[in-house]
Amino acid sequence: xxxxxxxxxxxxxxxxxxxxxxxxxxxxxxxxxxxxxxxxxxxxxxxxxxxxxxxxxxxxxxxxxxxxxxxxxxxxxxxxxxxxxxxxxxxxxxxxxxxxxxxxxxxxxxxxxxxxxxxxxxxxxxxxxxxxxxxxxxxxxxxxxxxxxxxxxxxxxxxxxxxxxxxxxxxxxxxxxxxxxxxxxxxxxxxxxxxxxxxxxxxxxxxxxxxxxxxxxxxxxxxxxxxxxxxxxxxxxxxxxxxxxxxxxxxxxxxxxxxxxxxxxxxxxxxxxxxxxxxxxxxxxxxxxxxxxxxxxxxxxxxxxxxxxxxxxxxxxxxxxxxxxxxxxxxxxxxxxxxxxxxxxxxxxxxxxxxxxxxxxxxxxxxxxxxxxxxxxxxxxxxxxxxxxxxxxxxxxxxxxxxxxxxxxxxxxxxxxxxxxxxxxxxxxxxxxxxxxxxxxxxxxxxxxxxxxxxxxxxxxxxxxxxxxxxxxxxxxxxxxxxxxxxxxxxxxxxxxxxxxxxxxxxxxxxxxxxxxxxxxxxxxxxxxxxxxxxxxxxxxxxxxxxxxxxxxxxxxxxxxxxxxxxxxxxxxxxxxxxxxxxxxxxxxxxxxxxxxxxxxxxxxxxxxxxxxxxxxxxxxxxxxxxxx
Amino acid sequence: xxxxxxxxxxxxxxxxxxxxxxxxxxxxxxxxxxxxxxxxxxxxxxxxxxxxxxxxxxxxxxxxxxxxxxxxxxxxxxxxxxxxxxxxxxxxx
Numbered sequence: 001x002x003x004x005x006x007x008x009x010x011x012x013x014x015x016x017x018x019x020x021x022x023x024x025x026x027x028x029x030x031x032x033x034x035x036x037x038x039x040x041x042x043x044x045x046x047x048x049x050x051x052x053x054x055x056x057x058x059x060x061x062x063x064x065x066x067x068x069x070x071x072x073x074x075x076x077x078x079x080x081x082x083x084x085x086x087x088x089x090x091x092x093x094x095x096x097x098x099x100x101x102x103x104x105x106x107x108x109x110x111x112x113x114x115x116x117x118x119x120x121x122x123x124x125x126x127x128x129x130x131x132x133x134x135x136x137x138x139x140x141x142x143x144x145x146x147x148x149x150x151x152x153x154x155x156x157x158x159x160x161x162x163x164x165x166x167x168x169x170x171x172x173x174x175x176x177x178x179x180x181x182x183x184x185x186x187x188x189x190x191x192x193x194x195x196x197x198x199x200x201x202x203x204x205x206x207x208x209x210x211x212x213x214x215x216x217x218x219x220x221x222x223x224x225x226x227x228x229x230x231x232x233x234x235x236x237x238x239x240x241x242x243x244x245x246x247x248x249x250x251x252x253x254x255x256x257x258x259x260x261x262x263x264x265x266x267x268x269x270x271x272x273x274x275x276x277x278x279x280x281x282x283x284x285x286x287x288x289x290x291x292x293x294x295x296x297x298x299x300x301x302x303x304x305x306x307x308x309x310x311x312x313x314x315x316x317x318x319x320x321x322x323x324x325x326x327x328x329x330x331x332x333x334x335x336x337x338x339x340x341x342x343x344x345x346x347x348x349x350x351x352x353x354x355x356x357x358x359x360x361x362x363x364x365x366x367x368x369x370x371x372x373x374x375x376x377x378x379x380x381x382x383x384x385x386x387x388x389x390x391x392x393x394x395x396x397x398x399x400x401x402x403x404x405x406x407x408x409x410x411x412x413x414x415x416x417x418x419x420x421x422x423x424x425x426x427x428x429x430x431x432x433x434x435x436x437x438x439x440x441x442x443x444x445x446x447x448x449x450x451x452x453x454x455x456x457x458x459x460x461x462x463x464x465x466x467x468x469x470x471x472x473x474x475x476x477x478x479x480x481x482x483x484x485x486x487x488x489x490x491x492x493x494x495x496x497x498x499x500x501x502x503x504x505x506x507x508x509x510x511x512x513x514x515x516x517x518x519x520x521x522x523x524x525x526x527x528x529x530x531x532x533x534x535x536x537x538x539x540x541x542x543x544x545x546x547x548x549x550x551x552x553x554x555x556x557x558x559x560x561x562x563x564x565x566x567x568x569x570x571x572x573x574x575x576x577x578x579x580x581x582x583x584x585x586x587x588x589x590x591x592x593x594x595x596x597x598x599x600x601x602x603x604x605x606x607x608x609x610x611x612x613x614x615x616x617x618x619x620x621x622x623x624x625x626x627x628x629x
Numbered sequence: 630x631x632x633x634x635x636x637x638x639x640x641x642x643x644x645x646x647x648x649x650x651x652x653x654x655x656x657x658x659x660x661x662x663x664x665x666x667x668x669x670x671x672x673x674x675x676x677x678x679x680x681x682x683x684x685x686x687x688x689x690x691x692x693x694x695x696x697x698x699x700x701x702x703x704x705x706x707x708x709x710x711x712x713x714x715x716x717x718x719x720x721x722x
Contacts (some may be wrong), residue, residue, distance in 0.1 A: 020658065020662075024665060027672070029667060031672045034672055038675070041684070042683055045686070056698050060698060149677055615698070625699040628699075629694050
């Protein structure tokens, strides 16, 4: 080696030909190493930029769709308020009195259901969007083109694009509402209008990203249709996954299109493996959606409907036992008992006789806290609200309820919120309300009735007639034991209520467990796509934050006995933040001989070279923007 | 007519020819070595400049991501502070 170097460097040997060539070859090796390192750094930089652009765009897309959903409900509140109610902002809510809230509940349920109900309409809207929104595509494609060159232009174009989507959705919602008003059904109009706007937005977003991957148009439209048929919450997440993956995955593998992933009728063509894989995932999701719909049907038709029968529409409804003659003209069995106890001088704390004084009205847009005359009225009000909601839900198509289950189940069970009487927030679900208020209160009623019974004298019966009523087993002349009857009713209701709320929780857990089937198709969240090529094994993992759809809660105030009952439908979760994170794993420390290593990590034996980026979007019903990374 | 140098014949002539040839080769190799060195130095400088710039551009891009994704659509990366390509030290202060 030293001799060779001496031969090269010694001027004594310069008479030999080819010495400079040797030097040049050595230098070329060094230059090749430089080039290799530069390419490595450049590719890493490009991939990091592509990841950042993809997650930022996906986070904005997710945020914009959540914002759109919030705006749809806001429009539904507005249009619902137009008939009988007062609309106010910050937070958006509509208050109504004297029973005028039923149309508002209907409008809201319809808005939630309509948003995701018409899968075929959505698919058509997505197709229609292609022709009608060519200008959108130009900007979107520009964003896609820029996204790979390491410039912030790409994300800026995407931001503009998604801003346009939001505008489209908002215009759609507003336009639909206007049309709906003229058609006599403003809520339906708002729902459908926003639906079209949002779906066009989704469709165009997919088209944009797919252009950069040069996927066949048929494959894009098929993916759009598949996404539109997913449950609402899942559709948004899958849309984000899809957008990120098609920008990041550069899997060169192809496969025969056995299952016609692009829906063009050709099962012998060769398509990209990613396209095939995504189609298989969508197929798996289709099976899951069917299971969700079946589980929804089981829940609606049995525990929900059965409990509604127990409360209101069955043969011996609980609400009837709470009737009071001051408002209903007749006392129910429970009120009849407690009225007799009151009349005999026993002070019942959960019920008051007589007609209460007039309740204070709402002060401008601010409704006062709930102010019930007594506990019986408070619980009656809660149960009436429950049954009103169930009746509206029962009128909806089961398939639509299955697709929107994430939304409406929160009225009955929401593990992310906890309500107690001490923490009287507006976001209560029936589970919390029942467990922390209704059931304990009714237990208290039982205790009070039992204590009152024990304080009475034993009954004296003469000729099948009670002579000293009220006494321990009767409140009137006949020998029927009203105490036992009422206690049995109260016990029965507590059992039924507990059964229902546990069923609601079980339903929620079962629905989520159904998603475990996705483990064979990349996973539910995060999703992982893996492939192997000549460079080695690669994977891309994409994860989204949990997010909450905008949501409407009922907040009551005043009380119905005094005809000043106020019901405020308050828009919840219409603003917030969400994030999308993507991690790309490529082979690390790949040996390139004299040129060194590809993707060196400095740690011997490390197999994976990872790049990770996250985009955080903030949104409200009228804006969306990146707020972090 | 040619301008070729006519060397004396014999051993002395061969020696003189070899010496002249060696001198010529020395000059040529010196120039070639300088050229190769400059080429190599240039390659190193370009290598460093390209990679440094890529890293700086990446950093600058990451810094503008959030503002580019907000309502401020006119975010521009300021490249004025980025290093210039300076192979021969012509931009040295």
